[in-house]
Amino acid sequence: MKEDVYDMLGADVAWCPGCGNFGILTAIKKALSDLDIKPEELVLVSGIGQAGKLPHYLKSNVFNGLHGRSLPPATGIKAANPQLTVIDVSGDGCMYGEGGNHFMHTIRRNVDLTNLVHNNMVYGLTKGQASPTSQIDFHTPLQVEGVFEEPFNPLTVAISLGAGFVARAFSGDIEKTREIIKNAIQHKGYALVDIFQPCVTFNRINTYQWFQKHTYYLEKEHNPQDKVEAFKRASETENYPLGIFYQNKDKKTFDENLKVYEGDGRPLYQREVNQEALKKLINSKRGL
Amino acid sequence: MVISVPEKNDISLVLCGEAGQGIQTVEQILVRAFKMTGFNVSASKEYMSRVRGGQNSTQIRVSSRRVAAFLDRTDILVALSPGAIKHLQNRISSATIIIGDEKDVGKDHIGLPFRKMAREIGGPIFANIIAASTVCQMLDVDLETFHHCLTSMFARKGEEILEKDIKAGNQGYQLGESLKKIKIEKNPSLSSELLLNGSEAVALGCIAGGCRFISSYPMTPSTPVQAFLAEHASKVELVFEQAEDEIAALNMALGASYAGARSMVATSGSGFALMGEAVGLAGMTETPVVIYIGMRPGPAVGLPTRTAQEDLDLSLYSGPGEFTRAIFAPSKLEDAYYLSQQAFDLAEKYQIPVFILSDQYLADLYYNFPEENLRDMKIKNYLAKTKKNYLRYQFTPSGISPRGIPGYGNGLVVADSDEHDEAGHLTEDLEIRTKMVEKRYHKLKELKNEVMAPELYGSDHYQLLVLGWGSTYHPLKEALEELDNEEISLLHFQQVYPLHPDTRMLLEKAEKNVIFENNIKSQFANLIKLETGQEVDKKVLKYNGIPFSVEEVISNIKGELK
Numbered sequence: 053m054k055e056d057v058y059d060m061l062g063a064d065v066a067w068c069p070g071c072g073n074f075g076i077l078t079a080i081k082k083a084l085s086d087l088d089i090k091p092e093e094l095v096l097v098s099g100i101g102q103a104g105k106l107p108h109y110l111k112s113n114v115f116n117g118l119h120g121r122s123l124p125p126a127t128g129i130k131a132a133n134p135q136l137t138v139i140d141v142s143g144d145g146c147m148y149g150e151g152g153n154h155f156m157h158t159i160r161r162n163v164d165l166t167n168l169v170h171n172n173m174v175y176g177l178t179k180g181q182a183s184p185t186s187q188i189d190f191h192t193p194l195q196v197e198g199v200f201e202e203p204f205n206p207l208t209v210a211i212s213l214g215a216g217f218v219a220r221a222f223s224g225d226i227e228k229t230r231e232i233i234k235n236a237i238q239h240k241g242y243a244l245v246d247i248f249q250p251c252v253t254f255n256r257i258n259t260y261q262w263f264q265k266h267t268y269y270l271e272k273e274h275n276p277q278d279k280v281e282a283f284k285r286a287s288e289t290e291n292y293p294l295g296i297f298y299q300n301k302d303k304k305t306f307d308e309n310l311k312v313y314e315g316d317g318r319p320l321y322q323r324e325v326n327q328e329a330l331k332k333l334i335n336s337k338r339g340l
Numbered sequence: 341m342v343i344s345v346p347e348k349n350d351i352s353l354v355l356c357g358e359a360g361q362g363i364q365t366v367e368q369i370l371v372r373a374f375k376m377t378g379f380n381v382s383a384s385k386e387y388m389s390r391v392r393g394g395q396n397s398t399q400i401r402v403s404s405r406r407v408a409a410f411l412d413r414t415d416i417l418v419a420l421s422p423g424a425i426k427h428l429q430n431r432i433s434s435a436t437i438i439i440g441d442e443k444d445v446g447k448d449h450i451g452l453p454f455r456k457m458a459r460e461i462g463g464p465i466f467a468n469i470i471a472a473s474t475v476c477q478m479l480d481v482d483l484e485t486f487h488h489c490l491t492s493m494f495a496r497k498g499e500e501i502l503e504k505d506i507k508a509g510n511q512g513y514q515l516g517e518s519l520k521k522i523k524i525e526k527n528p529s530l531s532s533e534l535l536l537n538g539s540e541a542v543a544l545g546c547i548a549g550g551c552r553f554i555s556s557y558p559m560t561p562s563t564p565v566q567a568f569l570a571e572h573a574s575k576v577e578l579v580f581e582q583a584e585d586e587i588a589a590l591n592m593a594l595g596a597s598y599a600g601a602r603s604m605v606a607t608s609g610s611g612f613a614l615m616g617e618a619v620g621l622a623g624m625t626e627t628p629v630v631i632y633i634g635m636r637p638g639p640a641v642g643l644p645t646r647t648a649q650e651d652l653d654l655s656l657y658s659g660p661g662e663f664t665r666a667i668f669a670p671s672k673l674e675d676a677y678y679l680s681q682q683a684f685d686l687a688e689k690y691q692i693p694v695f696i697l698s699d700q701y702l703a704d705l706y707y708n709f710p711e712e713n714l715r716d717m718k719i720k721n722y723l724a725k726t727k728k729n730y731l732r733y734q735f736t737p738s739g740i741s742p743r744g745i746p747g748y749g750n751g752l753v754v755a756d757s758d759e760h761d762e763a764g765h766l767t768e769d770l771e772i773r774t775k776m777v778e779k780r781y782h783k784l785k786e787l788k789n790e791v792m793a794p795e796l797y798g799s800d801h802y803q804l805l806v807l808g809w810g811s812t813y814h815p816l817k818e819a820l821e822e823l824d825n826e827e828i829s830l831l832h833f834q835q836v837y838p839l840h841p842d843t844r845m846l847l848e849k850a851e852k853n854v855i856f857e858n859n860i861k862s863q864f865a866n867l868i869k870l871e872t873g874q875e876v877d878k879k880v881l882k883y884n885g886i887p888f889s890v891e892e893v894i895s896n897i898k899g900e901l902k
Contacts (some may be wrong), residue, residue, distance in 0.1 A: 063765070080697060095746050097595070107754075108765050113746035114754040115598050116766070117591060118621050122553075122747060124588040128595025128603070131579050136599065136747055140426070154591075157584035175848070310898075312573035318553040320579070321600025321745060329575045330547055334714065339372035339535035340492070 055085040058111045066105055072249030072260075073102060075223035076170060077109055080139070082226070083233040094137045097126040099151065101177050103143035103170035120150025123158040126165050127306065133319035134307040135236065138165040145175050148184040148204045155206075159213040159242055163306040166236045166243045169206065170223075172251040172257045180254035190257065210244045211279060211298050217243035218282065218298040222267050224250075224260050228294070235296060237240035241305045248292070270295035349404035349524045352411045356397035356428055357417070357420030357468065359390050365493065366468045367398045367706075370475070373489045374402050375535050375708050379480045382408040382707035383794035386886060389560070389644040395427035402479060404525035408559075408707040409814035412889040416478075416522075418471050419445055420454075439474065439519075441467065443786025452515050461511070462504045466808055469505050470512035472830040477516025479524065486513070523681035524735065533710050538702040538811075541673040542632060545680025546604060547576045550719050551630070553596035553603040555581045555589045560644050561700040562606040562634035569606075587610040590618035594627045600723060600745035602684050604630035609638045609651050616658045619693055623663030623780060625755040628687035628732070630680075631655075637885045646885025647700035649810055649858040656696045656837055664783040667695040667837040668792075670702065671813030673715040675834055681717040682792070688722045690783050691743055697836070699858070701887040702811035719860070729764040738786050739779040784838060791840045798829030804852035804900060807876060809833040809864050812856050812888055819893035828897065838865060844872035854878040854900050856888055 057083045060126050078295060086190065096107035100119035107114040113136075117125050126140045127189035147155055147169045154315070158167070175181040180194045184204035191198045210218045217239040221229040229247065248267065250260050270293045282298035307313055312320070355370075357363045367383055374381040380403045387396035399414075401407050414431045419425070419440035425432070431439065442451030449545055452474065458467035469490070477485045486509050494502045536544070543565045558567045570580040574807075579596070583589035586607055593603040607615065612633050622629050633655060637648040655667055666686050670676035680696060687694040727742035730751025734741040741762075744753045754764025759776060761767045797817055804827060808816045813832050820830050831846055833839075847868070855865045855876045860883045865876035882888055882895045 074737075091752060092750060093747060095599075101565075105766070108756075111752065113752050114756065114764065115595060115625075115626075116754075116756040116758065117594070118617055118757055121587065121591045121618070121621075124583065124591035125595025127581075128553065128555065128592040128597070128601075129599040131581065131592075132596040132599035133747055153584050154588055157588070264762075280463035285738065310579055312577050312579055314574075319600065319747065320577075320596070321748065322722060323552065323577050325548060325550050326576055329577075330544070333547070333572060333576070334534065334544060334711065337374055337534050337536050337540060338532060339708075340532070 053085050055081045057091060058084060060109050060111055063109050065109055067102060070252045071102070072172060072223040072251065073106065073170060075226050075229065076168070076247055076249060077106055077224045079223070079229035079233055081110065082230040085238060086230070086234055087237055093122065093135070094139065095129055096139050096141055097129065098141045099124070101143040101146045101147040101172050102220070103141055104146060106141045120146050121154065122146065123151060123154040123167070127158060127161065127163045128294045130163050130165055130307055131310065134164070134313060134317070135319060138239070140165055142167070142168045143167050144169060144171040144173065144183045144185045148206055156209070156213060159210055159215045161208055161306045161319050162216060162241045162303050164241050166233070166245065168233065168337070169246050170249045171246050172249045172255055174251050174255040176251045187257070205286065206244065206246050207297055208283055211283045211286055215244055215298070216241035216300045216303045217296070218286070219244065219296045220246045220248065220292065221293050222248040222263055224263060228269070231273070232296065239299065240301065241303050253303055259273050266296050267292045269293070270297065347599050350407060350520060351399045351402045351415045351479070351524060352413050353402060353416045354397055354414045354428060354431070355400070355416070355418045355420065356395060356424035358393050359388060359396050360392040361420055361469050363396050363398055363420065364464060366472045367400065369489045369493055370400055370472055371535060371706055372492070373476055373481050373486050374400070374479070375530045375533065376485050378528045378530050379403065379524055380406050380530060380708060381535070382705065384701060384705045384887070385412050395421065397428060400502055402524055404527065406709070407818060408705065409818040409890050410701070410887045412891045413873045416475065418475060420468055439471065450519065456506065457511050461508050466504060466508040469508040470515065473509040473512025474516040474519070477513045478519050478522055480521055483513050530708060532743055533708040534714070535706060535708045537564070537704060537706045538670070538676060538698055539704070540568055541676040542670070542680050542696060542698060543568035545677040546630070546684070547578070548677065548716060549681035549684030551578055551604055551684060552601035552603045553579045553593060554585045554605065555592040557583050557586045557589055557611055559608040559611040560634070561636055561703045562608045562632060564703060565606045565632055565634070571881050586614035587618065590615040590629070590631070590720060591621070592621055593629050594618060594625070597627045598625070598745065598747065602628070603689065604632060606632040606634070608634045608636055609642065609654070610640060612651065612654065612658070619659035620661055620759050622693040623659055623661060623665070624757050626691040626780065627755065628691050630683045630687050630694050630696065632696045632698065634703050635697060643885045645700065647811070647858060647887050648883060648885065649699060649863070650883070652697065652836060652863040652867070653861070654805050655697060662777065663693045663780040663835070664690060664787060665695065666692065666787060667697060668837070669697040669810030669834055669836050670795070671810055671832055671834050673705070673707065674709055678715045678717065679834060685717060685720065686787070689720070690740060690787055692783065696857070697810060699811050723748065725749040726753065732764040733760060733762045733776065733779070735762060735775060735779060739783040745778065746881070788838050788841065791838055793840050793842065794831050794833040794834040794846070796829060796831055796846070799826050801826070802829035802849070803827040803851045804897070805847065805853040806830045806897065807853055807855040807865070808857070809836050812858070815888045815890050816856060816894050818890045818898060820892055822890065823897060833864070836867065837867065843868065844874055846872040847872065852877050852900065854880060854897065856880045856893060856896070858882055858887065878901045
């Protein structure tokens, strides 16, 4: 499938010129096109923030929900119709701040979805406050003395919670990002891709140049099956490794655990009330 | 011993003991045994928020009539703990027969060696079975029937335990022989009737209404609805997921609904407060969802295991912005089954959140009724197969757009929590904004044409009109039966929003009206005023966590007649 099937012609894109989100949008389209996923079979789910607007710029089904709350509806969509490909697009504030609890528990459920988190270490849409991933001493109009909280490390958290696929990409490298996203979509189960992406307006520290300088790709020898090694590499903060840190293909997914799909893959909307089962249940309530 | 018994073929039996003593198990066994015998039976309970100790009680009414209301009157008290008599002191009189362990109840009452016998059988836990059996003997329940009920309750626990329970039953029955029998007319045809509680009636209605997905977080008193649906999920082909919190629960249900599954959540006050944000999301994205709230006294944690009608306002006003919703408040178990189906139907038809407000009293209330009283609603499929260029929020005269779901048809389904255009994409075009607000709100116009009418009990020519909603129905109705006064009628609401268009006229006809509510603000009376301009003259408000009793209603109504 050609990339342009996903183009939203005439969309009024609200991102700043040069925004790191553009690279991510392109990489997603390329990955989808490589995998031949039809827009009708795809649902993009998002919350609020500049990242949360991405689904409006890519032709697909969309559920653009509340701030921090993209993963629960994504879970519900997958539960109701496992045949759909579900990609959750979120930002660092939405996913790791407001939605932190859902982030943890969606990993535990192992919902078969791809969780793309645009990580620019700042709040863009609200004009430049600290995010959970902002670095120590980052100054903003609200963090006037500078950030003192330990930056949130999504990768180590995800690995320790047993996420089946954990990766990091950089939007400045569209080709490599495309490959990582492709792998994430193909992974059966929950897949996290934290994507470094410069905010050209509100983050003058973590710029394209800064990310270029402070990131490098994991070596070919890195074994993504080695959980302890993955955790170690994900803990590095001097310079940040990119690539697939960890993958475990053997985990049972959320929808594989749902009894309704045992021997019957039909989505829930296609099913009718099982009158016989209902009558039986009512009959069992005679206290006999 | 002379035992005085009301002549009405109607006994109020109260069991009281500590948490962990198995009162609930005894309640289950007794209500079954009474119904099998051919008595009408109803049971309601009050209990403390603790796993052990304290005092919990269950009122079981055994009657030749169909009665299901809470009574102050206690004809027989089975005191299973030393503190039981004190706990129920306001509900016992000199006419109350008090049966208990010889060590607990003192010389004035019927002291029997329950605990001693239980120890001999194998442990104090058997004392309540002995006591239950004693009561069965008094009420002329066959020992065989009692055995049957014991077996269906304990067979799964293994032969050894069942044997001991049967032994306890036999000994209790013997104890009862020395006591005077109480005669209540039997009607053998009742034995095959249904016996459900309010939680089961709602849950069964949800299944009948096509519920396919429920995500929830456990919270008393809504947990039994969750547990019922979870238990039967695979048989009736639905998904139950325990969410990490109530925020996730409603968002998850909305996702499932967006993908075409009829979806619901079950929660209670504070849990529902966390869902407020997503109620707005349901309104904005026009995604159907059913929200079951088992009300309990608040604010915050309040009294977790007690009853209240305090969250009507919260349901009515939850969620930012303005949009259409409907609120049901079942009053009868039979109707709870139907209303739950209707809740799903309206949610799907109008693409709105629909609430079912229940409370602890109704959720835990058991009684028997014939199966014919369960009405089924034909399920209508409101989903549209999409075509290319499908517009999720297409403007229509009614405000209801054809609802597509992803994966059904060639179109794309775009749902957005931002203000959006007809295609679902975010917009700040203020003309579209205005039209979208009207679209979402004006669905109310059509919804108002199919509001469930309130039930008028009594004559059309009333002077005094008694008003109520939800779980107060049985006490109010029984009070009116007792008063037997042609000038007093009851108007009871099971749909509290929107209000039925006749409400104003029905209120105007009365010389005086009086409302009974389990809250301090008279939330429903305020809503009536707001919607009809009619002031409710007198408000009887109770908010201590206990439902209205029949006696309490009678005395309040008599006060109005003076």
